[in-house]
Amino acid sequence: MQSRVSVVIPALNEAESVGAVVASMPWTEIAECIVVDNGSTDGTGDVAAAAGARVVRSPRGYGAACFAGMKAAVATTDVLVFLDGDGSDVIADLPKITGPVLRGEADFVIGSRIRGVRERGSMNFSQVFAAHLIGALVKLMYGYRYTDMGAFRAIRRDKLEAMGMTERTFGWNLEMQVRAVQMGLRIVELPTDYKCRVAGESKVSGNLKASVKTAWRIFGVLVRTRK
Numbered sequence: 001m002q003s004r005v006s007v008v009i010p011a012l013n014e015a016e017s018v019g020a021v022v023a024s025m026p027w028t029e030i031a032e033c034i035v036v037d038n039g040s041t042d043g044t045g046d047v048a049a050a051a052g053a054r055v056v057r058s059p060r061g062y063g064a065a066c067f068a069g070m071k072a073a074v075a076t077t078d079v080l081v082f083l084d085g086d087g088s089d090v091i092a093d094l095p096k097i098t099g100p101v102l103r104g105e106a107d108f109v110i111g112s113r114i115r116g117v118r119e120r121g122s123m124n125f126s127q128v129f130a131a132h133l134i135g136a137l138v139k140l141m142y143g144y145r146y147t148d149m150g151a152f153r154a155i156r157r158d159k160l161e162a163m164g165m166t167e168r169t170f171g172w173n174l175e176m177q178v179r180a181v182q183m184g185l186r187i188v189e190l191p192t193d194y195k196c197r198v199a200g201e202s203k204v205s206g207n208l209k210a211s212v213k214t215a216w217r218i219f220g221v222l223v224r225t226r227k
């Protein structure tokens, strides 16, 4: 049977890791792997293409890359999976993440690194704290308790398209989660393990300025999406 799953990987200067991430895809279970490159200067796109990905380009920004990947998915796809290009997400968990959506039991499955086993140093204290704090705030505002805002997730394409996503930076993940609750989607959160990035430079957690900007952006999402 033809797979209905497209994997979308935003990748900015991840040439050292993206090849292995793409190569480890469970190809028989997915229709395609789309790597979204937006201005990498290290040949990320070429490495990803050589490993078997379809490479698309987008404007700068994590959310912009995810949005472009969503738009680029083949017409036959009805489930979109997002994961990072730095080797942190455990690709072996992909069937676990897509399963409930493919079986029609859920509209949105999010992997929780907080509930999974994290390699030492893969998430710093402020990321763990933010996951708990934002989880508590979303629970207070909308009644649903998330424990994480990680990248690894599967969602029905029609539901994601109906969200009218506006975030084009690192607020993308949380905006999707808030919209999912607001729309009354069937949400499942599952533990997923998490590793340190394989190589390359951190665009968020390892960079103080980027971390503060991201935190600001994430709080902004809570304000802007408020209903």
Ligand SMILES: Nc1nc2c(ncn2[C@@H]2O[C@H](COP(=O)(O)OP(=O)(O)OP(=O)(O)O)[C@@H](O)[C@H]2O)c(=O)[nH]1
Pocket: 010, 011, 012, 013, 014, 036, 037, 038, 060, 061, 062, 065, 083, 084, 085, 086, 088, 122, 197, 201, 202, 203, 204, 205, 206
């Ligand atoms: N296409 C695209 N990808 C991005 C952009 N910023 C980050 N990414 C990718 O998004 C993913 C998450 O960024 P990371 O730098 O790993 O952020 P992080 O996981 O908080 O930081 P680490 O803990 O160091 O891995 C990676 O695959 C990046 O390459 C961007 O502007 N455009």
Ligand SMILES: [Mg+2]
Pocket: 084, 086, 088, 197
């Ligand atoms: Mg990372």
